[in-house]
């Protein structure tokens with residue numbers, strides 16, 4: 395049998411349920427006891443009322459022959475076990491039943507009841523009495539009559555009530571607690587099933603999913619949420635595996651070239667030209683490795699959230715102008731013209747200068763890389779409705795429309811050979827998009843094969859401060 399875990403939800407639910415039940419039982423028991431005591435007191439007073447009426451009737455019937463004769467007659471009543479006492483016009487005790495005398499009930503005149511019936515508690519503390527008092531008239535004489543009943547007359551009923559409560563309540567509570575334990579066990583059963591199924595999922599094979607009960611309750615939602623989480627985990631793990639495989643693959647090619655170039659150079663005596671050529675090959679491939687590792691590092695840092703950017707207002711036109719100047723020589727070497735369309739006034743946006751320039755560099759470098767000699771690359775900056783828009787367009791090879799969705803994926807290249815020959819790794823645009831996102835910017839692409847591509851960055855502009863305005867104007 396399974397051991398009961400005291401910290402389990404089931405035990406805790408049963409515990410709190412039982413506590414609530416005990417509290418309700420105590421409140422209900424107390425309230426019932428109070429209601430019963432009140433109604434018993436009421437019943438006692440009611441019976442006294444009827445007896446007082448009876449005593450009054452008896453006196454009316456037997457007072458015709460004077461008070462002395464009445465005293466004698468009242469003894470008869472005493473024989474019937476009635477508890478009563480009668481006081482004369484001057485408050486003197488005319489008659490007291492034996493029962494009252496035995497319990498030493500005071501023979502002092504009772505308080506004046508006025509025209510009403512007066513109910514009060516009296517008698518010795520070891521035998522408290524409930525008394526009803528009334529004034530009556532016999533001829534011109536005012537008599538005070540009293541009937542009594544032991545206050546504890548109905549104590550037996552209360553005792554019985556208590557004994558039922560004391561015996562029945564724990565039994566009912568025990569049954570209810572066991573029932574609660576059983577019910578919570580049934581209600582939480584599916585949770586155990588979810589736990590078992592989740593435990594059975596092998597980290598090496600994340601395709602398994604939890605069964606979803608069609609109960610429409612929280613457990614269905616829990617299973618669905620866990621399944622969604624598993625979808626994300628599976629996607630991330632697959633992405634990570636693909637990324638690791640791609641990275642290893644990309645690194646293997648230059649490493650193999652370095653290895654064979656070195657092997658070639660060392661196999662036998664080589665002329666200085668041959669050695670130089672081998673070393674140049676090694677240098678080229680080593681640079682490719684270093685570039686790739688740097689790009690991988692950038693992405694890894696950004697994935698880990700470690701790439702700290704200092705976003706400060708910068709004049710985007712000025713940054714673009716600097717980048718165009720930097721890239722113009724490289725474009726000219728390839729016989730490509732670079733043109734720019736910049737606004738006359740500074741356009742400000744919050745950017746981290748180094749990262750932002752890196753993004754521009756990637757876009758301009760690609761535009762030049764994938765455009766044939768004689769082509770044209772242009773960069774245009776516009777400012778519209780609180781947005782700065784930077785568009786890098788070329789007249790290059792373009793990208794097939796059906797492949798545009800993969801352009802920003804890591805290691806994706808439309809043409810592996812062309813990209814590799816141009817020194818590409820397939821990580822440039824992935825990095826550019828990460829940079830754009832960390833600037834709250836959107837990077838999109840439009841392209842047409844044979845006609846060229848346009849990469850557009852849309853980012854929120856910043857209101858320039860007078861201080862910055864002056865400094866940027868000076869920079870221009």
Ligand code: ADP
Pocket residue numbers: 756760761764788790791792793801806807808809813814817818819820821822823824847
């Ligand atoms: P790479 O290092 O290969 O250039 P990128 O991530 O920068 O990697 O680009 C991914 C791929 O997208 C490139 O291999 C190329 O096929 C395509 N591409 C990127 N920019 C352009 C462009 N301006 N014109 C045509 N194709 C492009």
